[in-house]
Amino acid sequence: MKGLTKLRKEILKLIENSEVPLCADEIFENLEKKPNLSSVYRGLCYLEDKGMIKSISFDGNTRYFFMATEHSNHYLYCKTCGKLEVFDICFADRIQKELEKKHDYKILDHIFYFVGICSECRKK
The missing domain is CATH 3.30.1490.190 (Ferric-uptake regulator, C-terminal dimerisarion domain)
Structure with missing residues (x-):
């Protein structure tokens, strides 16, 4: 898919392999290369806009991301x-x-x- 950068692919793989939804900080901590956190948020936004992942907030602040299955x-x-x-x-x-x-x-x-x-x- 066009627009799926190495970072976005890595974020998607982390979410796909997780048994529970992950927040941006957890994703950032588990990335091989450490981009800045805003790059992670942009990647998550892109993946959600494209319908590859979904998100939910349990406490009103932190968003947790999971595969759109x-x-x-x-x-x-x-x-x-x-x-x-x-x-x-x-x-x-x-x-x-x-x-x-x-x-x-x-x-x-x-x-x-x-x-x-x-x-x-x-x-x-």
Whole structure:
């Protein structure tokens, strides 16, 4: 794909290989060569604009990036330490048709998450 620089390819590979969404700082820390952080943000913006990745914010400030895949995404987010966990239980499919009919809406995708406190933070 035209416009996919070495940096953008490396960012995309990091996101693709991660089990959980990554924030820009985490991506920056894991890059082979260290560009400036603004280059990472520009790369993320480009990849999201092209529909290769998606992002979500759990706390209103930090954006986390993940692959734009066919399946939906489900997360547990610890509001104390920021730890993310992925879970596979999905009930949205059961209510999707009802929502589409009731609201005359075609649902294309969904992101579902719970905000809470992980076991390690509760022990502190």
